[in-house]
Amino acid sequence: MKAKPLIAIAMAASLLTACQSTGPKETIGGLGGAVLGGLLGSQVGGGRGQLVAVGVGAVLGGLLGSSIGKSLDDTDKLMMERTTQASLEHVQSGQTSTWSNPDSGHSGTVTPVKTYETSSGQYCREYQQTVTVGGEQQEAYGTACRQPDGSWKIVSG
Incomplete structure (x- = not known):
């Protein structure tokens, strides 16, 4: 994987965790979801479109992972x-x-x-x-x- 998608994933994950006060399950779920979403997004398109897909995938994955992570014990x-x-x-x-x-x-x-x-x-x-x-x-x-x-x-x- 190229460095730019990894940077986008890391930035999205840090933005997600900085926006709210979260417990460890929610943070871990959000980070895991952001990484998986970013990885899936990196498989879409090329060039600028791929970077956008990585960012969107990371944000959506982070939100979903955070939602599930905060609730699963x-x-x-x-x-x-x-x-x-x-x-x-x-x-x-x-x-x-x-x-x-x-x-x-x-x-x-x-x-x-x-x-x-x-x-x-x-x-x-x-x-x-x-x-x-x-x-x-x-x-x-x-x-x-x-x-x-x-x-x-x-x-x-």
């Missing part, structure tokens, strides 16, 4: 991670796995949608994920690839 995140790992490993494409935390009322789903092997022999899966916080559902799409230790690592999202 450690148990929610653990349940989501375990469900995602198990779904990517054991569930057929098109089948949905769910998680639900009765203490927080938060829930989510993970649905693998496509499995493929890269030219280097690495297995990857595209998936759809939802998270419901306070009755409001957010959707995300991503790709995860199997690591040498057998775990799945998100490579885009």
Whole structure:
């Protein structure tokens, strides 16, 4: 990735965190969302249009990540991670796995949608994920690839 998109991502992330007083979950969620949004934006267009897409992606990703991050507690995140790992490993494409935390009322789903092997022999899966916080559902799409230790690592999202 070029230096200019990274600068745009960093600037957007710092602007997001400077605008409000946030807790650690919200800050981490916002920064993570800004980075992912910026990465997705960097895949759009070229030249000036690409820089604009990076900035917009970083801001929108930061806002979404911040919103989810401020609400998910450690148990929610653990349940989501375990469900995602198990779904990517054991569930057929098109089948949905769910998680639900009765203490927080938060829930989510993970649905693998496509499995493929890269030219280097690495297995990857595209998936759809939802998270419901306070009755409001957010959707995300991503790709995860199997690591040498057998775990799945998100490579885009």
